[in-house]
Amino acid sequence: MTWYEHSSAPWVPVSRRLIRARTITLWIWFGLLIVASSVLALLGDEPLLLIVPAVLVALGLWFSWIIVRQVTAHAWAEAEDELLVRRGRLFRSVTVVPYGRMQFVDVSAGPLQRAFGIAKVQLHTASPHSDASISGVPADEAARLRDRLTTRGEARLAGL
Amino acid sequence: MPDTPVPSTEYSAPREWTRLHPITPLLGGWGILGLVAAYFIYDRLPGWVAGDDPTFDFFDQFPVLWILLAAALGVALVIGAGVLQWSRTEYRIGDDAVYLRQGIVTRQQRQARLDRLQAVDVVQPLLARLAGFAAINIQVAGGQKSGVMLKFLRLGDAEALRNEILYLAAGVTGDDAGGEPGVDVTPVGGDQVAGDRVPGDQVTDATEAAAASSGVLAGLGAQLSERAQALGRPEDVLRGTERVRTRVAAAPEREVYSVPTPRLLLSVLFSGPAVFLIGAPLVSLPFLFLLHVDVFAAVGAVLGTSLVAILSALAGFLGFFWQRINGGFGFTAAVSPDGLRMRHGLTQTRRQTVPPGRVQAIRLYQPLLWRRKDWWRITINVAGYGEDQESVSVLHPVATREEALTAVWLILPDLGDPDPAGTLSLAMTGRGDDGGFLTAPPRSKRIDPIQWRYRGVRATERALLIRSGRFTKELVVVPHERTQSLGLQQGPLDRALGLANVVVHSTQGPVRPRAEHLDMQDAFALLDAQAGRAREGRRRQTPEQWMRAVGL
Structure with a gap:
């Protein structure tokens, strides 16, 4: 069975550069662990311990695949009155945030994300449970999206 | 700061920076001494009880005089710190916000914007209550720690400040909103309104004889005699229905329900912890006899070795009972143009005012043991209450079916359904799709074997009803406009089963609306429809509709 589709708004997938950004972060950590465990195994002269880096490599490859799957599932859609955010493969979710309920919008980008020209757009409502963040929005689009959201939010702002 | 505020009966909310009542240092800060004492007991008691220290050589080590001196020093330090803090704490009220600035080393200023006001509570801890003082807690929307807490003021002043804040928040502004009673907030005598007001009314005559005197001493004298009078009616003080003098009259209120003490006590007795506490010894006794265990020796050994552990476990249970009893004691709810008013508490009383339309979601909950009595515990989400959930987010600690319906009606006068009582009853204890409930499909029993038949979702014109639970029943009501x-x-x-869950995000609080295990297509449709x-x-x-429907 297919997953939720909004009747009018098409899904906009996030930038695939997010895959690279996340994979690099992942492999920086795994690389450190793999090198450290290999060095330990070789220095200790315990060839059996080389299983550890081997497992780490396998795990890293698996996580990389998960990153690809997750990022390709991540998308947003701007409907007339709401913003929709879709995420996840194994645990799928769709969050529907009315523009009138947005308290504020955050745009943030770490050094790696900036290097890839992407940013994270986070919407805040009065509810701590509405997890409406879009990672991997192209930087220029992120700024435009924020402005659009803010304008629409002001136009439709309702009380709590 | 020219001088400290004179405790006079002519209180009006200050437009200039003003300090809180000078008694504040004496009322707060004792908790730290309690902590020290508790640590001490924790440290010493096991030794004494176990008999390791039969001569109490602690007292030989430190003579009584020294202990008294240390205690005096401790008290002086607490009071000194309190005075310093008090002298650096000031508040004022504006037409659009309440301001508070405080801090000894780092100064911070806070403002609670009245257009974001969610609730105003007048809180009286035991000590403050006996002395006739109260703290006022102003909750606003917009993240944590955005509220303002003023402690302490005289009870009458706190009530007056609350009335004025609500008056301003309701949109009435003007030069004399606080200084002079406005046209429509004339202070009214208790006798005049006795006919159309409930006994719980807190407003009394602002023109009583005591009001005539002014100046510190006269004011103090009046205050003392007034306090003596108030304590002459201990049952009022105990039930939190004490009458106080306020400058700006409270909006008239009408009592809707109150919780009888016997029912509250029974409800605590019929709770899981109580059953465990009573049941565990009964169940374990036969085993002890069967296994020929020397009961007294065993109990003695356990007491000797782990008294503190047992005491703290017991304290956990007692804490639960205490919280339920203390929080629900004398619980009274009333409606007024300012919104919902709730009053409750045994040692610490709390008078809450939640303006219309501030309740984000309602949860009706029935533990298994309450089934026979058909009792329900009703909690609400109010933005701003957030953290302090257990004590403040209760709409009704133990409601009968009728009271539960009334409580929902208080929040949602128009449920948007031709037969609100019938629909709510089905939503509380119905099962299957009676009454047009959208249910979880039979295949969901593979992951939800117990309650799948009892899950149901239904939207009326004004609210979404989510039912769940087989042994313990739960109903969540979310007004559409509060989503x-x-x-x-x-x-x-x-x-794998083609199911999906729909979640309604509400503000922080005890209610988490969630419709689980719906058929995927149903869930998609519900999501679209609900949006x-x-x-x-x-x-x-x-918000005006609220008052119209209540008919005040």
């Missing part, structure tokens, strides 16, 4: 955002979720098991209803609700939302 913050919506979510659709699906885990791998749900996916539409929330949109519609936001357009319609007008």
Whole structure:
């Protein structure tokens, strides 16, 4: 069975550069662990311990695949009155945030994300449970999206 | 700061920076001494009880005089710190916000914007209550720690400040909103309104004889005699219905329900912890005899070795009972143009005012043991209450079916259904699709074997009802216009069965509305429909309707 589709708004997938950004972060950590465990195994002269880096490599490859799957599932859609955010493969979710309920919008980008020209757009409502963040929005689009959201939010702002 | 505020009966909310009542240092800060004492007991008691220290050589080590001196020093330090803090704490009220600045080393200023006001509580801890003082807690929307807490003021002043804050928040502004009673907030005598007001009314005559005197000493004298009078009616003080003099009259209120003490005590007795506490010894006794255990020796050994552990476990249970009894004691709810008023508490009393339309979601909950009595515990989400959930987010600690319906009606006078009582009853204890409930499909029993038949969702014109629970029953009601955002979720098991969950995001609080294990297509449809209803609700939302429906 297919997953939720909004009747009018098409899904906009996030930038695939997010895959690279996340994979690099992942492999920086795994690389450190793999090198450290290999060095330990070789220095200790315990060839059996080389299983550890081997497992780490396998795990890293698996996580990389998960990153690809997750990022390709991540998308947003701007409907007339709401913003929709879709995420996840194994645990799928769709969050529907009315523009009138947005308290504020955050745009943030770490050094790696900036290097890839992407940013994270986070919407805040009065509810701590509405997890409406879009990672991997192209930087220029992120700024435009924020402005659009803010304008629409002001136009439709309702009380709590 | 020219001088400290004179405790006079001519209180009006200060427009200039003003300090709190000078008694504040004496009322607060004792908790730290309690902590020290508790640590001490924790440290010493096991030794004494176990008999390791039969001569109490602690007292030989430190003579009584020294202990007294240390205690005096401790008290002096607490009071000194309190005075310093008090002298650096000031508040004032503006037409659009309440301001507070405080801090000894780092100064901080806070403002609670009145257009974001969610609730105003007048809180009286035991000590403050006996002395006739109160703290006022102003809750606003907008993240944590955005509220303002003023402690302490005289009870009458706190009530007056609350009335004025609500008056301003209701949109009435003007030069004399606080200084002079406005046309429509004339202070009225208790006798005049006795006919159409409930006994719980807190407003009394602002023109009593005591009001005539002014100046510190006269004011103090009046205050003392007034306090003596108040304590002459201990039952009023105990039930929190003490009458106080306020400058700006409170909006008239009408009592809707109150909780009888016997019912509250029974409800605590019929709770899980109570059953465990009573049942565990009964169940274990036969085993002890069967296994020929020397009961007294065993109990003695356990007491000797782990008294502190047992005491703290017991304290956990007692804490639960205490919280339920203390929080629900004398619980009274009333309606007024300022919104919902709730009053409750045994040692610490709390008078809450939640303006119309501030309740974000309602949860009716029935533990298994309450089934026979058909009792319900009703909690609410109010933005701003957030953290301090257990004591403040209760709409009714133990409601009968009728009271539960009334409580929902208080929040949602118009449920948007031709037969609100029938629909709510089905939503509380119904099962299956009676009454047009959208249910979880039979295949969901593979991951939800117990309650799948009892799950149900139904939207009326004004609210979404989510029912669940087989042994313990739960109903969540979310007004459409209070929906913050919506979510659709699906885990791998749900996916294998073609199911999905719809989540309604409410503000922080004890209510987490969630319709689980719906058929995927039903869930998609519900999400779309609910988004539409929330949109519609936001357009319609007008707080005035609340008053009209209540008919005050």
